[in-house]
Amino acid sequence: MSASPSVPPPADLMPIRRALISVSDKSEIETLARALHGHDVTILSTGGTARAIEAAGVPVTEVSDHTGFPEMLDGRVKTLHPTIHGGILGLRGHPEHEAAMHEHGITPIDLVVVNLYPFESTVARGADPSTCVENIDIGGPALIRAAAKNHGAVSVVTDPEDYSALIADLKEYDGQVTLGLRRHLAGLAFARTAAYDAAIARWFSEQSGDPFPRHMVAAGRLKQILRYGENPHQKAAFYVHGLARPGVASARQVQGKELSFNNLNDTDAAFELVSEFSEPAVVIVKHANPCGVAVGETLADAYQRALACDPVSAFGGIVAVNRALDRDCAESITRIFTEVVIAPDADDHARAVFAAKKNLRLLITGVMPDPEAPGLSVRSVAGGLLAQTRDTGRVTEADLRVVTRRAPTDAELSDLLLAFRVCKHVKSNAIVYARNGATVGIGAGQMSRVDSARIAARKALDAAEAAGQEEPATQGSVVASDAFFPFSDGLTAAVEAGATAVIQPGGSVRDEEVIAAADEAGIAMVFTGMRHFRH
Incomplete structure (x- = not known):
């Protein structure tokens, strides 16, 4: 359909008479080719793309026939030719450019449709280095950048998602494209090549074992525009990396x-916390902090014991499990209001239970993340980025050093390791009390460690009163601290709450004072030598 006579067409329209198409992702390419042919567009193409277009019944000219120069070096050189780049970069209406193009027999190319060799997916499937290198596109980015630079006259499309917008403009304006769309597509094009180069640079850094290269490059693809950020007056969006770690970025929302x-x-x-456990485990989180963690023989058992840690905070929380969800666990979860459940899978019975709660979000990841896999954690600060390697540190029994007269029992030792992992x-x-494979009190984000110890104990007391229990579950528990106790007051608070064993990194100038307080109380204490600050 042509533009309505009552609304004059934009003055910045540019016709498409000749298009270059060379794509790795051939989805919807037949639809685009037919639409271009319908507007009498001459199509230039290469290799497999040309064959796909021919199969759709659309005439196509091989690039080598257009340039008079054959593809060579196993296809590495095919579009890197003055006839191609001159046709893209030549300024329309510029006398010197047009004279040079005429002298050298260069015809304008008005549309470039290119998507790149699948480098990101090649790396993601674990290909060997030589295969990854072969999937680094050279000609494609050059074509894309040339077309995007000359978007005053040339349209460039790098993603099948944008074919429909191009086709709509061609239909609306009788084979022409508006400057607004050309400018929009140019922006997408430069973003695509930047993301592509970022993925390649990141891979080379990983190959050379350099986690902190001279230039930090990161890129993501927009997955979702969010309703708002942390607060309603903030705008927000969700981007995912091409090499997404299993979790919220890769999950399918059921x-x-x-x-x-x-x-x-x-x-x-x-989900990151629940991945720390090999046995069936459940984590309940509220405001980015766990309010209940437990392991058990079954997920349903683990959920009930995680919930018991802090049932008040669990209301409206997030539940993560490290096994396929079954009906028993799903029924337990849905007895209180839950915002999100994330799991590697869920059986049909569990899905049916969740289906009755229409607002509950169920995310399925397929696999669990590796808690020891290397990677970077990045956060923004004003004017820059802070980057660090992920905290993959794990403490085992062999790493522990008993520093008190009494050593922990086997049961205490198991709970100490669980509590420190949660910490x-x-x-x-951070202060975490645990007993019998479950957290029973968690104190988070306080400016002093003693306050965290007291808050965790108070939460345990509140949970006991709500459940009608005579004493809080911290009686006979163990306690973990993410960093050393700078004074004995934090340890004393834990002892008053009923803790019988302590796990902490050690390393304070007052370690001897704290050890003496533990010995006086008759409790066991072990040092890990590893700190787990999380700000």
């Missing part, structure tokens, strides 16, 4: 409302 900024942040925290995922200052 049901429920749209995820919010806070949902995504909290769900990531929950790694609690905002500092």
Whole structure:
């Protein structure tokens, strides 16, 4: 359809008479080729793309026939030719450019449709280095950047998602494209080549074992425009990397409302923590901090014991599990209001239970992340970025040093290791009480460690009163601290709460004072030599 006579067409329209198409992702290419042919566009193409266009019944000219120069070096050199780049970069209406193009027999190219060799997916599937290098596109980025630079006359498309917008303009304006769309497509094109180069640079840094290269490059693809950020007056969006770690970025949302900024942040925290455990485990998170963690024979058992740690905070929280969800666990979860559930899988019975809660978001990841896999953690500060390697540190029994007269029992030792593992995922200052494979009190994000110890104990007391229990579950528990006790007051608070064993990094100038306080109380204490601050 032509533009309505009552609304004059834009003055910045540019016709498309000749197009160059060379794509790795051939989805919808037949649709685009037919649309271009319908507007009498001459199509130039290469290799497999040309064959796909021919198969759609659309005439196509091989690039080598257009340039008079054959493809060579196993296809590495085919579009890197003055006839191609001159046709893209030549300024329309510029006398010197047009004279030079005429002298050398260069015809204008008005549309470039290119998507790049699949470098990111090649790396993601674990290909060997030589295969990854062969999938670094050279000609494609050059074509894209040339067309985007000359967007005053040339349209460039790098993603099948944008074919429909191009086709709509061609239909609306009788084979022409508006400057607004050309400018928009140029922006997408430069972003695509930047992201592509970022992925390549990141891979080379990893290959050379350099986590902190001279230039930090990061890129992501827009997955979702979020309703708002942490607060309603903030705008937000969710971007994912091409090499996404299993979790919220790679998960498939089976049901429920749209995820919010806070949902995504909290769900990531929950899933990262639950991945630390090999036995069936459940983590409940609220405001990026765990409010209940437990392991058990079954997920349903683990969930009930995680919930018992802090049932008040668990309301409206995030639940993460490290096994396929079954009906028993799903029924337990849905007894209280839950925002998000994330799991590697869920059986049909569990999905049916969740389906009755239309607003509950269910995310399925397929696999669990490796808690020891290397990677970078990056956050922004004013004017820059802070980057660090992920905290993959794990403490085992062999790493522990008993510093008190009494050593922990086997049961205490098991709970100490669990509590310290949870501590790694609690905002500092972090204190975690645990008993029988479950957290029973968590104190997070306080400015002093003693306050965290007291808050965790108070939460345990509140949970006991709500459950009608005579004493809090911290009686006979163990306690973990993410960093050393700078004074004995934090340890004393834990002893008053009923803790019988302590795990902490050690390393304070007052270690002897703290050890003496533990010996006086008759409790066991072990040092890990490893700190787990999480700010």
